[in-house]
Every structure is written in structure tokens, then in C-alpha cells.
Amino acid sequence: xxxxTGHLFKRAGTFYLRWVVEGKVFSRSLHDCDGKPxxxxxxxxxxRVELMAPFTVADxxxxxxxxxxxxxxxxxxxxxxxxxxxPPLPLSSSWLTYEKATNxxxxxxxxxxxxxxxxxxxxxxxxxxxxxITALRDVTAxxxxxxxxxxxxxxxxxxxxxxxxxxxxxxxxxxxxxxKASGNPWSHIKRKKGLLPQSRRELTTEELxxxxxxxxxxxxxxxxxxxxxxxxxxxxxxxxxSCIDLRKGCARYSPRKTSRTSGKTLTxxxxxxxxxxxxxxxxxxxxGYLVPxxxxxxxxxxxxxxxxxxxxxxxxxxxxxxxxxxxxxKVVDAGFHSLRHSAVSLLREAGAPLSVTMAIVGHSxxxxxxTYTHAGEKALRSAVDRxxxxxxxxxxxxxxxxxxxxxxAIVRKLAENLDAGSWEKVRDELLKLA
Numbered sequence: 001x002x003x004x005t006g007h008l009f010k011r012a013g014t015f016y017l018r019w020v021v022e023g024k025v026f027s028r029s030l031h032d033c034d035g036k037p038x039x040x041x042x043x044x045x046x047x048r049v050e051l052m053a054p055f056t057v058a059d060x061x062x063x064x065x066x067x068x069x070x071x072x073x074x075x076x077x078x079x080x081x082x083x084x085x086x087p088p089l090p091l092s093s094s095w096l097t098y099e100k101a102t103n104x105x106x107x108x109x110x111x112x113x114x115x116x117x118x119x120x121x122x123x124x125x126x127x128x129x130x131x132x133i134t135a136l137r138d139v140t141a142x143x144x145x146x147x148x149x150x151x152x153x154x155x156x157x158x159x160x161x162x163x164x165x166x167x168x169x170x171x172x173x174x175x176x177x178x179x180k181a182s183g184n185p186w187s188h189i190k191r192k193k194g195l196l197p198q199s200r201r202e203l204t205t206e207e208l209x210x211x212x213x214x215x216x217x218x219x220x221x222x223x224x225x226x227x228x229x230x231x232x233x234x235x236x237x238x239x240x241x242s243c244i245d246l247r248k249g250c251a252r253y254s255p256r257k258t259s260r261t262s263g264k265t266l267t268x269x270x271x272x273x274x275x276x277x278x279x280x281x282x283x284x285x286x287x288g289y290l291v292p293x294x295x296x297x298x299x300x301x302x303x304x305x306x307x308x309x310x311x312x313x314x315x316x317x318x319x320x321x322x323x324x325x326x327x328x329x330k331v332v333d334a335g336f337h338s339l340r341h342s343a344v345s346l347l348r349e350a351g352a353p354l355s356v357t358m359a360i361v362g363h364s365x366x367x368x369x370x371t372y373t374h375a376g377e378k379a380l381r382s383a384v385d386r387x388x389x390x391x392x393x394x395x396x397x398x399x400x401x402x403x404x405x406x407x408x409a410i411v412r413k414l415a416e417n418l419d420a421g422s423w424e425k426v427r428d429e430l431l432k433l434a
Contacts, residue, residue, distance in 0.1 A: 006052045008044055013037075015044035017051060088135040089179040091126060095119050097175060104174045110234055110256040117302040118167040122147060136172070136179040144168070144185040158192035165189050201334055202341035203319070208390045210317040218291035219313060221277055224391055225290070226339030228274040228384070230347075232257060233336045237298040237306055241286045246275060269384045273391045310336045346387050 006019035014037040018027040030038040030047045038044045089097060095116055098104060107115065125147060126133055133139060147168075151161050169186035176184065203211070208227065215223050225236040234256040243253040249270045270278075278290070289295040298306045311321040314334055321334045347357045414429055 006048055006055075008041075008048055013039050015039065015041070015047075017044075017048050019052065019055065021055070088137050089175060091123060091134055091136050091139075094123070094136050094171065094175060094179075097178060098171050101174050101178075105170070108256070113299060114302070115167050115170075118164050119171055121164065122168055125150060136175060137181040139172075139185050141183075141185040141188060144189055148189050162191045165191065201338060202345045203334065203338050205388065205390075207317075207319050208339075208342060211314055211319065212390045214317055215313060218294045219309065220391070221281075221291050222294060222310075222336070223339060224274050224277040226336055227343055227390060228271040228387060229268050230340050230343035231255070232340065233303055233306060233310075234298065236336070237289075237291060237294045239290045240288060241290060244270075244278060244286075244290070246270070246278060249275060271384050271387050273387075273389050277391055307335055343387075 006017050009016050009018065015030045016027055017030055018025065020026070030044050032038055032043065032047075038047060098119075099112065099116075126139070126143075129146070130143060133143070148161075148165065151164055156164075165186060169184060169189070172179070172181065172184045172186055175181075212220070212223050212227070222236045225231055225239060226233075229236075229251055231239070231253075232255065235253060238256065239251075239253060244251055250267055251270055252265060252267045254265045281290075294306055294309075297309075311334075314321050319334055344357055
């Protein structure tokens with residue numbers, strides 16, 4: 001658009017101003033503040049600038065808007081060119097990119113597997129409900145709200161809801177640069193307040209006999225591992241034959257839950273019942289996972305897929321696996337983890353010292369670790385051997401003998417007579433009492 005500066009001309013000694021707006025010509029004579037005609041050129045020029053100022057500002061604004069529009073257009077062209085040369089991160093390959101990212105948290109293998117399953121739930125939901133979204137950066141705050149609503153409608157626990165949202169936020173934070181994302185659409189999603197996690201109850205001996213004797217195939221092996229090693233579901237499903245030494249009668253494995261943080265490896269004697277169950281697998285097939293189908297299900301579908309098989313088996317044997325909770329949904333009361341609780345209870349009932357029990361199940365507390373690391377191999381073997389034969393036979397082992405008591409009066413008397421000349425005699429007497 002042509003600048004609206006106007007131009008001066010003189011007629012009969014008086015200056016006039018002429019200008020054009022949208023093709024229309026306007027003109028007027030110039031007068032000073034007293035209403036007298038302006039005849040001086042310098043004074044006329046000053047008046048022209050004054051009168052045309054509003055039009056000049058409008059022209060400058062239009063010019064700036066035009067320049068800004070051109071810049072935005074240029075930026076869009078550059079962005080389009082950059083996307084063509086360096087495509088934004090596809091949603092379909094986002095998890096593999098996350099795993100390879102050097103700026104992600106140093107999570108353990110088991111944690112990464114859980115993250116992958118939770119992220120996979122979101123990706124599948126996107127592919128079903130927003131098929132037009134193919135790039136990670138195209139996920140908006142509105143979409144994250146929709147997914148949060150979807151999780152809420154599934155009536156999952158507050159803890160599960162928070163875990164899913166936390167993983168989504170984490171993936172976006174780590175991949176922000178690679179995804180060319182302008183922000184994190186998950187940062188505004190509020191976490192839910194929930195109850196403390198519910199612990200699984202232990203099973204009675206009668207219930208253990210029911211579920212173990214009626215189990216077949218890989219489920220039978222899993223239950224035996226849970227009961228006689230006291231291991232968790234993840235360890236039972238992914239235990240490999242390289243961890244089992246049937247000749248020496250022991251299992252050596254690193255718990256998935258604590259291996260990355262503690263680096264601890266457990267060595268647990270094999271109960272004769274567990275040896276019998278494992279020996280049912282022909283020697284030629286003793287390679288890879290002990291329960292390959294369960295391992296595949298656990299690693300591909302998640303822990304809950306295997307947990308459901310266990311809980312269904314419990315239900316088939318008349319054992320209720322859920323009870324009423326304070327929330328909308330029922331809480332799990334009995335499951336695979338119940339075998340771990342049962343193992344601890346049976347060991348304690350058999351008279352095993354606390355340090356031995358902790359050594360077998362692999363307690364993760366560092367304070368407890370200082371206690372059970374001194375548990376000897378003989379004590380471990382003795383405790384495991386006295387566990388009942390649940391898998392198919394009657395209990396044949398005897399309980400550990402009750403701990404020997406010492407008369408406090410005798411110890412006190414020895415202490416009172418202790419001096420430099422009698423310490424060797426007192427020591428010998430105390431050793432006899434021990």
C-alpha cells in the first residue's frame with residue numbers, strides 16, 4: 001500500500017494539502033492555530049506532518065504486520081523443510097528411542113519392562129482413538145486429559161493411575177528434544193491420593209495343599225518356586241536353568257526387584273519337594289527359562305497376566321482372592337505373593353531363626369542385610385529341609401528343636417567370680433552352657 005504522506009501545493013498565496021486514501025482524493029487548505037491561512041512553506045510542512053501523522057502510523061503498522069506475516073510464513077517454510085529432512089519422532093518408535101536415550105533415568109531391567117507395558121497401553125489407546133496422531137509431539141494437553149479420564153473410568157487404583165501418568169510424563173520429558181515438542185502435555189495432570197498398598201495374606205497349610213497338588217505343568221513349577229524359595233512372581237517366571245544346581249541342591253539368583261540397587265545374589269538350598277518337581281523336566285530340556293510360556297507372558301503382557309492365571313487357579317480351588325476394600329474396587333487378598341508370606345511363616349513355625357528366614361527370602365533392607373549375611377549354609381539347609389512337603393506328599397520333616405535356655409542365675413554367679421585369675425575357667429564354663 002502506498003504511504004499516505006500527502007503533498008503540498010500553493011494556490012492564491014495559500015498552501016493546500018492533498019492526500020489519497022483507498023483511491024479517493026482529499027484536499028484542504030492549511031490554517032494556523034488562529035485560523036489564518038498558512039503562506040509560509042516551512043510552516044505548511046510542519047502542518048502537513050501534523051495532519052498526516054495518523055495515516056503514517058497506520059501505514060507503519062500495516063507494514064510491520066506485513067513483515068511479520070512474511071516472517072511467520074518463512075518460519076513455517078523452514079519448519080516444513082526441517083521436518084522433511086529430520087522427521088519428528090514417530091509415536092510408534094518412541095519407546096525404543098526412550099530405551100536408547102542417554103538422558104533417561106538409570107532404571108533396572110524389571111522397572112523398564114513395567115514402564116514399557118504402561119507406555120504401550122497409552123500408545124494403543126492413541127492408535128485406537130486418535131488415528132490421525134502419528135508423531136509424539138502431536139499429543140496435546142487435551143489428549144492427555146482424555147487418557148487420564150479413560151484410566152479413571154477403568155476404575156483402576158489411585159496407585160496404578162499415578163504410575164501410568166508418571167511414565168507418560170517421563171517419556172515426554174526425556175524425548176522432548178528428539179520429538180521437537182514445545183511442552184509436556186502431562187505436567188498438568190494431578191496425581192490421585194490413594195490408600196497404602198495392601199499386603200497379600202499367607203495361605204493355610206490346607207490351602208497350600210489344595211493349590212499345589214492340583215497344579216500342573218509350568219504353574220506347578222512356579223508354585224513350588226514361590227513356596228520353597230520364597231521368591232517373587234517376577235523371579236519365579238523368569239528363573240533360568242542356569243540358576244539351578246540339582247547336583248548340589250541349591251538355587252543361585254539375583255532378585256529382579258533389588259538386583260540393580262543392591263547387587264545381591266541369593267543362594268538358597270533346594271527343598272527335596274522342589275528338587276522332585278524340577279527333576280520332572282527331562283535333562284535335555286533344562287535350558288533357558290524354567291517356565292518358558294509363563295516367562296513369555298510375563299515379559300510381553302505384564303505381571304498381571306500371570307497373576308490372573310494364579311488367582312484363577314486359587315479361585316478354582318475355593319480360595320477367595322479378593323476382599324472388599326475402602327474404595328470402589330475390591331483389593332487382592334491372596335495371590336502368588338501369598339506363597340512368599342507362607343514360606344516365611346512355615347520357616348518360623350519350623351523354628352528357623354529370623355536371620356535364616358531373611359537370608360532365604362532375600363529381605364531388601366540394608367539394616368536387615370547386616371543381620372542375615374551371617375546366616376551359615378548349614379543353618380539354611382536345616383531350615384529348608386524342615387519345610388512341609390506340600391507338593392504331593394505328607395510332611396516328613398521334624399521341626400527344629402526348641403532353642404536351649406540358660407539359667408540366668410548361673411551366668412550371674414560366673415560373672416561375679418570373674419577376675420584376672422579366673423577368666424579362663426569362667427570362659428570354659430560359659431562355653432559349656434552355650
